[in-house]
Amino acid sequence: MGKGQLNIGADQADRWRKRKSTGRCPERRFNAPTRLVFVTVAAAAAFATQYLITHGSSLPSPILTWLEPLPPPMGGRASVIDGDTIEIAGQRIRFNGIDAPESQQYCDDAKGFEYPCGRQAAQALNEFLAASRPLYCKFVDRDRYGRLVGDCYRADRQSVQKWLVDQGLALDWPRYSKGAFAAEQASAKAAHRGLWQGRFDEPWDWRAANADKAETVSQQSTGFGLLGSGCNIKGNISARGERIYHLPGQKYYGVTKVTEAKGERWFCSEAEARAAGWRRSKL
Numbered sequence: 001m002g003k004g005q006l007n008i009g010a011d012q013a014d015r016w017r018k019r020k021s022t023g024r025c026p027e028r029r030f031n032a033p034t035r036l037v038f039v040t041v042a043a044a045a046a047f048a049t050q051y052l053i054t055h056g057s058s059l060p061s062p063i064l065t066w067l068e069p070l071p072p073p074m075g076g077r078a079s080v081i082d083g084d085t086i087e088i089a090g091q092r093i094r095f096n097g098i099d100a101p102e103s104q105q106y107c108d109d110a111k112g113f114e115y116p117c118g119r120q121a122a123q124a125l126n127e128f129l130a131a132s133r134p135l136y137c138k139f140v141d142r143d144r145y146g147r148l149v150g151d152c153y154r155a156d157r158q159s160v161q162k163w164l165v166d167q168g169l170a171l172d173w174p175r176y177s178k179g180a181f182a183a184e185q186a187s188a189k190a191a192h193r194g195l196w197q198g199r200f201d202e203p204w205d206w207r208a209a210n211a212d213k214a215e216t217v218s219q220q221s222t223g224f225g226l227l228g229s230g231c232n233i234k235g236n237i238s239a240r241g242e243r244i245y246h247l248p249g250q251k252y253y254g255v256t257k258v259t260e261a262k263g264e265r266w267f268c269s270e271a272e273a274r275a276a277g278w279r280r281s282k283l
Contacts, residue, residue, distance in 0.1 A: 070148070075136040078129050078152075079232035080248035083121030084170055085147070088135065092147045096140055097177030098161045099203040100125075100170035104210075104251055107200035110192070117195060121169040122249025126232070128163060132156040168194020171202060233267040234258050235278050244281050245273040251283035 076088040083100025086093050100121045101107065107117035129135055132154040139150040152160040164170035165181040168188035172181035189196045201209070234246045234256045245267060246253045258264045267273040270280065 073138040080126040108198040119249040243278040
């Protein structure tokens with residue numbers, strides 16, 4: 001066999017001659033997952049290119065974050081942001097498949113009186129997570145804000161999402177859950193637990209009707225020196241120099257940043273915050 005020649009059989013050579021005579025190449029097929037990857041990457045690249053052309057600036061951090069691959073599962077002590085969102089080591093994580101009332105949302109109890117259902121959900125979640133640490137999360141997606149979306153479990157392997165829905169503190173979100181927590185929701189509704197004790201608006205409907213009240217998602221937090229120890233009370237210094245601390249679930253907790261260079265700090269308990277001369281936020 002000479003240089004550059006291949007030793008092929010007669011049948012194979014005959015098939016090649018037939019292809020050459022028709023002037024067509026055999027169709028190339030990609031399996032569905034491969035096509036999906038190509039389409040997703042192409043769409044993301046096209047979006048990024050169009051954004052840069054239109055705005056003439058670098059991509060916003062949520063978009064850059066969205067383009068990053070999902071990290072591997074992680075564990076740690078969680079800081080509660082609201083009823084369905086936490087942070088572990090500075091990573092903002094949204095629970096997959098459920099939706100809890102917003103921090104500023106109110107619901108009606110069994111007697112028709114309003115109560116802060118969003119704050120109650122956050123506080124109950126904080127107590128539930130503190131009972132069995134650390135928390136472990138496996139990620140399935142990112143949301144439009146760049147937050148990680150994941151399934152999370154306590155150290156005792158209890159599903160956080162199932163517990164929240166079963167206690168009536170959050171709802172099964174069929175749009176994303178495909179009914180994964182429908183059984184827990186039916187149980188909570190039958191027992192009139194949590195939200196099901198009275199009247200309430202579904203969180204997704206409340207956000208649509210109260211866009212001016214719904215909190216915006218702040219950027220990824222930095223400087224969480226105490227986060228790993230579960231100290232999640234935010235000590236903030238106001239423009240007037242007042243030292244105020246914010247608890248998980250309070251109105252401005254999600255958007256409050258702790259800047260240690262300014263003298264702001266994290267506290268592990270309200271008693272510690274008060275002893276240091278800080279007062280509790282009224283909202």
